[in-house]
Amino acid sequence: MATTPDRADASSDPARLTGSRPADTRRRGPRRTSISDVARHAGVSLGTVSNVLNRPDRVSETTRERVQRAIEELSFIPNGSARQLRAGTISTVGAVLLDIANPFFTEVARGIEDRLSLDDYTLMLASSDGDVAREARYLRLFEEHGVLGVLVTPAGADLDHLLELRSRGVQVVLLDQTSPVADVSSVAVDDVAGAAMAVRHLVSLGHRRVGFINGPATIQQCVDRRAGALRALDEAGLGASALVEVEVPALNADGGEAGVTELLVGGTAPTALFCVNDLTALGAMRTLRAHGLSIPDDMAVVGYDDVNFASMLTTPLTSVRQPTHRLGEVAADLLLRGAGPDGAPAQHVQFQPELVVRASSGAAPSGTIAGDVAGAEGDERVGGVPATETLR
Amino acid sequence: MATTPDRADASSDPARLTGSRPADTRRRGPRRTSISDVARHAGVSLGTVSNVLNRPDRVSETTRERVQRAIEELSFIPNGSARQLRAGTISTVGAVLLDIANPFFTEVARGIEDRLSLDDYTLMLASSDGDVAREARYLRLFEEHGVLGVLVTPAGADLDHLLELRSRGVQVVLLDQTSPVADVSSVAVDDVAGAAMAVRHLVSLGHRRVGFINGPATIQQCVDRRAGALRALDEAGLGASALVEVEVPALNADGGEAGVTELLVGGTAPTALFCVNDLTALGAMRTLRAHGLSIPDDMAVVGYDDVNFASMLTTPLTSVRQPTHRLGEVAADLLLRGAGPDGAPAQHVQFQPELVVRASSGAAPSGTIAGDVAGAEGDERVGGVPATETLR
C-alpha cells in the first residue's frame, strides 16, 4: 500500500472535469520570504527576529520597531510548517463530521468553533459523508499536520483506528456518540431515549405499525435510535414486528425519498413513520406528498434533530431536539482540557433530548393549514429538563 | 501588532466555558516516531525509507517489503510539516465561506470537494460568518500551512489582502462574486440578473411597493442584488422609492426576523418582500406569520438561493436558483488549473440564475393548503438556459 495517495491515474477519470495536474506543481513562485531575509533586511540576527515574533518583551523597543518595519516591508508570513516542525505544537483542531450539509452538524461545528476561539485555537472542518475511507483520509491529513486533536463522528462501527490515533498522542473526542472505551472522551445525546420518546408519542396517538427509515448499522446513532424505537414498542406490548424497517444508505433527503418508495411498495404500509433524522424526514414527506398521501392523516411523520426549518415546513415536523451548539462546545472543551501530558482524564458527557410535537404527527393544534401560526411559539415540548448533562 | 495571536488574556472571558490553556501544551507524549526510527528498525538508510514512501519503484522488492513492515510495526505517520517544509508543496486547498450554516454554501463546498478529490487534493473548510477579522485569521492560517490556494467568499469589500495573498504565491479564486481584478479568477452567478428576475416577477403580480431585506453593503452579493432589484423597478417605471430597504447584520433567519420587525413598525408596509437569501426569507416568513399576516395574501415573499427545503415550507418559497454544486466544482477547477508557474491565466466564469416560482409569491398553483402537492414537481421555472456559463 502506497503511503501517499497515488495521483498518477487521475487522467482516466469519467467526470466532465477531468483532473490531472501539471507534473511539477511544487515550488511555486520565486521563494517565500523567510525569517533570515527579514533579519538581513533589518540588520539583526535570526534569533532576534524570532524573539520579536514570539517574545516581544525580550527585545528592546528600537530593535523591535526596526524588525517590525522589515516584516511589513517584506510582507513576511512565517512558515507554519517550519514553526510547527521545530516547536512541535500547533493551535489547530480537526473535526470530521458525518455530513456537513446537515444543519445539525453545522450547528455542532459552530459550537466547536465558539469554544475553540476562546483559546485562539482554530478549526479545520471536513465531512466524511458516512464514508469510512474519506474519514480515514481526513484523519490522516489532520494527523500529518500535527493537530492537537480531532473531534469525530465516526462513520463506521470500528473504532480501532481512533484508539491508535490516540495512542500516537492525538487527542480524540467522539462527537454525538458515546465512547465504548473509557479513556476516549465523548459527548453525546441519549439517542435511545430520544427515539423511544418519538415512538412512544406515535404509539400514544394510536399507531400500531410504525415505519422506520434508518441508516446503516455501522453508524452508532442509527443503532441507538433503532433500539429506542424497539424499546418503546416493547413497552407498549407491541412486538418488534410493529416496526417496519427500511435501511437507506444516505441520511439525507434522497435517502428519505428512497426509503418511502420502498416502504410504499411493500404490502401493508404503516400509519406512522419515524425517520432517523430531519433531512430524511424532509425527503420522506416530499415523497409521500408526491404519492398523494397527506400528512399526518395518511401518515404521521416524526423526525430527529429538530433542525431550524423543521417548524416551518408545509406540515411542521414533530422532531427530537438536541442541544446542538452546546454539544460542540462541550466536545471542544473536553478536547482542550484533555490535551497535554497533564491533561484531564477522559470524560463522557451525555445530554438528554426532548420531543417537540408539531402538526406532522397530528397531535399538535390539528388540521393546521398553510398560513396558520403553526410551529414557532406553539410547539409542545415533551421530555425531561432540556439539555441535561450526565457524566459517567 | 503581534504576529502570533495573543493567548494571554483568554482567562477574562465572559462565557461559561472559560478558556485558558495549560502553560505548556507543546511536546505531547514521548515523541512521534520518525523516519529515522523506521530506517533503524528496518536496517536501511533514511533515504531508502523516503524512497519507499515516494518512489517505490526505485527500491527493490525485498527492501521495500522490509521497510513497509517496519512502518506498520512502528505505526509510522510521516510528519507533514517536515515533508512540506522540504518539498514546498502541499495537496491542500482552503476555503473561507461566508456562512457554513447556509445550505447554499455547504452545497458549494460539496462541489469543491468533489472536484478536488479528482486530483487527490483535500479541502480545509472555514466559515467567516461575515466577519472580516475571522476571514483574515483563517486566510493567515491557511497561508502559514502553505496551502496551494484559497477559495474565498469575501466578507468585506476590500480585496487588497487577497491580492497580496496572491502576490505571495497563493492561488486565489473568488467564490460567488465576480472579481474586479483581471488576474484573480472568480466564479459567480449573475446576482443583478437574479434579483431583477425576482423583483420583475413581483411587479408583474401587481406589487408596487417591495420590501427588501438586505445585508451589509460590504458584501458584494448584497450590493448586486440590490442593484438588480432597483433595475427591475426602474424598468417598470417605478422609482427607487418603491424599494423599502432594511439592512440587517446577519444573513440568516435571525436577520430575517429583525428585518421584518423593522419593516412592520415603519409606516406603510409594502405588499411584497424580497429577501437577500432563503435563510433570511425563512426568518421573515416565520415572523410575518407570528404577526398574523398570511403569505402570500398579506405579503408575497421571494427568497434567493433556492435551498433544498425552500419547496417544502409551510408556504413553498419562490426563490432564485443557482447552480451551487457546479459553482464549487468550477471554482476548484480554476484554482487547480491556475496553480504552478505555468498555470492557466485567470478566468472569470459567470453563471445565469433562474427563478423558481412557488406559492409564497402567490403566482403558483394558488391557494395551496397543507398536504397539497405543493412544490416538488409543480415548480414553475423562469429564466434562461439553466446554469449558463459565461466567460469574460
Added chain:
DNA sequence: TTCTGCCCGTGAACCGATTCACCGAGGAAT
C-alpha cells in the same frame, strides 16, 4: 580481463523557524 552501465542504496545538505548556551556592555553593589 577490463570497461561500461545499471540497479540499489547511502548519507549529507537543505527547507525555515525555535531555542538556548553564550557573550559583551553597562550599571549597581561591595
Added chain:
DNA sequence: ATTCCTCGGTGAATCGGTTCACGGGCAGAA
C-alpha cells in the same frame, strides 16, 4: 577597582522529511 547582574542580542543546533551526488556490486560487452 573589582565583582556581579541584567539586558539585549547572537548564532549554532535542532526538528523530520526530501533530494541528489555518489559509490559498490553485478551483468554484459569488448
